[in-house]
Amino acid sequence: MTQTIRIHDHAHDEDGDRVCMSRRQFLLSGGVVVTLAALPGFAQAQALKAGFKKQKIAKLSALKVGEPVAFNYPFADVRNILVKLGTPGGGGVGAGKDVVAFNQQCTHMGGPLDGTYKAQHQALGPCPLHLTTFDLTKHGMVITGHATESLPQIVLEVQGDDIYATGVMGLVYGHASNGKA
Ligand code: FES
Numbered sequence: 001m002t003q004t005i006r007i008h009d010h011a012h013d014e015d016g017d018r019v020c021m022s023r024r025q026f027l028l029s030g031g032v033v034v035t036l037a038a039l040p041g042f043a044q045a046q047a048l049k050a051g052f053k054k055q056k057i058a059k060l061s062a063l064k065v066g067e068p069v070a071f072n073y074p075f076a077d078v079r080n081i082l083v084k085l086g087t088p089g090g091g092g093v094g095a096g097k098d099v100v101a102f103n104q105q106c107t108h109m110g111g112p113l114d115g116t117y118k119a120q121h122q123a124l125g126p127c128p129l130h131l132t133t134f135d136l137t138k139h140g141m142v143i144t145g146h147a148t149e150s151l152p153q154i155v156l157e158v159q160g161d162d163i164y165a166t167g168v169m170g171l172v173y174g175h176a177s178n179g180k181a
Helices: 023-028 031-037 042-046
Strands: 049-059 069-072 079-084 099-103 133-135 141-144 153-159 162-169
Touching: 049 069, 079 153, 099 162
Parallel strands: none
Antiparallel strands: 049 162, 069 079, 079 099, 099 153, 133 141, 153 162
Protein backbone atom coordinates (compact mmCIF):
# COMPACT_ATOMS: atom_id res chain seq x y z
CA MET A 1 0.00 0.00 0.00
CA THR A 2 1.32 3.43 -0.86
CA GLN A 3 1.09 6.15 1.79
CA THR A 4 0.91 9.76 0.78
CA ILE A 5 2.05 12.60 3.02
CA ARG A 6 0.22 15.84 2.33
CA ILE A 7 1.80 19.07 3.46
CA HIS A 8 0.08 22.44 3.13
CA ASP A 9 0.91 25.79 4.60
CA HIS A 10 -2.67 26.79 5.38
CA ALA A 11 -4.66 23.60 5.90
CA HIS A 12 -7.30 23.56 8.66
CA ASP A 13 -9.53 20.86 10.14
CA GLU A 14 -13.30 21.10 10.51
CA ASP A 15 -13.00 23.10 13.74
CA GLY A 16 -10.80 25.62 12.04
CA ASP A 17 -7.63 24.60 13.89
CA ARG A 18 -4.45 24.44 11.91
CA VAL A 19 -3.53 20.78 11.53
CA CYS A 20 -0.75 20.74 8.96
CA MET A 21 2.73 22.16 9.18
CA SER A 22 4.74 23.88 6.52
CA ARG A 23 7.36 21.96 4.58
CA ARG A 24 10.05 23.84 6.51
CA GLN A 25 8.46 23.02 9.90
CA PHE A 26 8.12 19.39 8.85
CA LEU A 27 11.74 19.08 7.83
CA LEU A 28 12.88 20.65 11.08
CA SER A 29 10.65 18.42 13.20
CA GLY A 30 11.28 14.87 14.33
CA GLY A 31 8.61 13.76 11.87
CA VAL A 32 11.14 13.43 9.11
CA VAL A 33 13.12 10.93 11.17
CA VAL A 34 10.00 8.80 11.80
CA THR A 35 9.29 8.79 8.07
CA LEU A 36 12.84 7.88 7.07
CA ALA A 37 13.00 5.05 9.59
CA ALA A 38 10.59 3.07 7.42
CA LEU A 39 12.72 3.42 4.31
CA PRO A 40 15.31 0.93 3.05
CA GLY A 41 18.81 2.29 3.62
CA PHE A 42 17.93 4.29 6.72
CA ALA A 43 20.34 2.19 8.77
CA GLN A 44 23.11 3.38 6.43
CA ALA A 45 22.16 7.03 6.99
CA GLN A 46 22.28 6.56 10.76
CA ALA A 47 25.74 5.03 10.42
CA LEU A 48 27.02 8.41 9.22
CA LYS A 49 27.10 9.50 12.86
CA ALA A 50 30.43 8.15 13.97
CA GLY A 51 32.07 8.16 17.36
CA PHE A 52 35.78 8.87 17.67
CA LYS A 53 38.30 9.15 20.43
CA LYS A 54 37.34 11.97 22.77
CA GLN A 55 39.46 15.07 22.20
CA LYS A 56 39.57 18.17 24.41
CA ILE A 57 39.19 21.21 22.18
CA ALA A 58 38.50 24.29 24.32
CA LYS A 59 37.27 25.76 27.60
CA LEU A 60 33.72 27.06 27.85
CA SER A 61 34.79 30.07 29.90
CA ALA A 62 37.27 31.15 27.19
CA LEU A 63 34.69 31.36 24.38
CA LYS A 64 33.31 34.69 23.22
CA VAL A 65 30.09 35.02 21.20
CA GLY A 66 30.84 35.25 17.48
CA GLU A 67 34.55 34.44 17.77
CA PRO A 68 35.20 30.95 16.34
CA VAL A 69 38.04 28.72 17.48
CA ALA A 70 39.65 26.45 14.87
CA PHE A 71 40.56 22.83 15.62
CA ASN A 72 41.27 19.62 13.72
CA TYR A 73 39.20 16.49 14.42
CA PRO A 74 38.88 13.53 14.04
CA PHE A 75 41.86 13.46 11.65
CA ALA A 76 44.74 15.89 11.21
CA ASP A 77 43.44 17.05 7.80
CA VAL A 78 39.86 17.76 8.94
CA ARG A 79 39.45 21.44 9.79
CA ASN A 80 36.60 22.56 12.02
CA ILE A 81 35.37 25.54 13.97
CA LEU A 82 33.92 25.71 17.45
CA VAL A 83 31.70 28.74 17.92
CA LYS A 84 29.47 30.27 20.59
CA LEU A 85 26.47 31.40 18.55
CA GLY A 86 24.81 33.59 21.20
CA THR A 87 21.50 31.85 20.42
CA PRO A 88 20.55 28.18 20.93
CA GLY A 89 21.61 25.85 18.12
CA GLY A 90 20.78 22.23 17.25
CA GLY A 91 23.23 20.01 19.10
CA GLY A 92 24.49 22.99 21.09
CA VAL A 93 26.17 22.54 24.48
CA GLY A 94 26.82 24.87 27.41
CA ALA A 95 24.29 26.70 29.58
CA GLY A 96 22.76 28.48 26.59
CA LYS A 97 22.92 25.41 24.29
CA ASP A 98 24.67 27.75 21.89
CA VAL A 99 28.15 26.23 21.53
CA VAL A 100 28.41 24.20 18.32
CA ALA A 101 31.15 22.86 16.07
CA PHE A 102 31.24 22.16 12.34
CA ASN A 103 33.58 21.00 9.64
CA GLN A 104 34.94 23.80 7.44
CA GLN A 105 35.08 21.93 4.12
CA CYS A 106 32.10 22.71 1.88
CA THR A 107 29.94 19.65 1.16
CA HIS A 108 29.60 20.61 -2.52
CA MET A 109 33.19 20.31 -3.76
CA GLY A 110 35.25 20.83 -0.64
CA GLY A 111 35.68 24.59 -0.90
CA PRO A 112 37.43 26.16 2.11
CA LEU A 113 34.98 27.85 4.49
CA ASP A 114 37.75 28.99 6.83
CA GLY A 115 37.27 32.58 7.98
CA THR A 116 33.75 32.93 6.52
CA TYR A 117 31.71 32.79 9.76
CA LYS A 118 29.05 35.53 9.87
CA ALA A 119 28.20 36.16 13.52
CA GLN A 120 25.16 38.32 12.77
CA HIS A 121 23.48 35.41 10.94
CA GLN A 122 25.11 32.47 12.79
CA ALA A 123 26.07 31.22 9.31
CA LEU A 124 29.18 29.81 7.68
CA GLY A 125 29.89 31.00 4.15
CA PRO A 126 29.49 31.97 1.45
CA CYS A 127 31.85 29.32 0.10
CA PRO A 128 34.46 31.02 -2.13
CA LEU A 129 33.87 28.50 -4.95
CA HIS A 130 30.10 28.50 -5.58
CA LEU A 131 28.68 30.59 -2.72
CA THR A 132 26.93 28.00 -0.54
CA THR A 133 26.08 29.27 2.94
CA PHE A 134 25.24 27.04 5.92
CA ASP A 135 23.03 27.69 8.98
CA LEU A 136 24.92 26.76 12.15
CA THR A 137 21.77 27.03 14.32
CA LYS A 138 20.13 24.19 12.34
CA HIS A 139 22.73 21.43 12.19
CA GLY A 140 24.61 23.08 9.31
CA MET A 141 21.64 23.06 6.93
CA VAL A 142 22.17 24.73 3.54
CA ILE A 143 20.69 28.25 3.40
CA THR A 144 21.54 28.89 -0.23
CA GLY A 145 24.02 27.75 -2.88
CA HIS A 146 25.08 24.66 -4.83
CA ALA A 147 25.60 22.22 -1.94
CA THR A 148 22.77 19.82 -1.13
CA GLU A 149 24.20 18.29 2.06
CA SER A 150 24.42 19.88 5.49
CA LEU A 151 27.84 20.53 6.94
CA PRO A 152 29.15 17.68 9.10
CA GLN A 153 28.56 18.61 12.73
CA ILE A 154 31.07 17.72 15.40
CA VAL A 155 29.40 16.07 18.41
CA LEU A 156 30.35 17.90 21.62
CA GLU A 157 30.36 16.99 25.28
CA VAL A 158 31.00 19.23 28.28
CA GLN A 159 32.68 18.18 31.51
CA GLY A 160 33.05 21.03 33.95
CA ASP A 161 34.59 23.85 31.94
CA ASP A 162 36.11 21.55 29.31
CA ILE A 163 34.58 20.96 25.86
CA TYR A 164 35.33 17.66 24.15
CA ALA A 165 34.72 16.48 20.58
CA THR A 166 33.39 12.92 20.64
CA GLY A 167 32.12 12.20 17.13
CA VAL A 168 31.01 13.46 13.75
CA MET A 169 27.50 13.64 12.27
CA GLY A 170 27.79 13.45 8.49
CA LEU A 171 30.50 12.53 6.04
CA VAL A 172 33.44 14.92 5.79
CA TYR A 173 34.14 15.98 2.19
CA GLY A 174 36.89 13.91 0.57
CA HIS A 175 36.50 10.95 2.93
CA ALA A 176 34.91 7.75 1.68
CA SER A 177 33.91 6.80 5.18
CA ASN A 178 33.92 8.27 8.67
CA GLY A 179 35.81 5.28 9.91
CA LYS A 180 39.09 5.89 8.06
CA ALA A 181 41.47 8.76 7.45
S1 FES B 1 32.55 24.02 -3.28
FE1 FES B 1 31.35 25.23 -1.93
S2 FES B 1 29.65 25.80 -3.11
FE2 FES B 1 30.84 24.58 -4.46
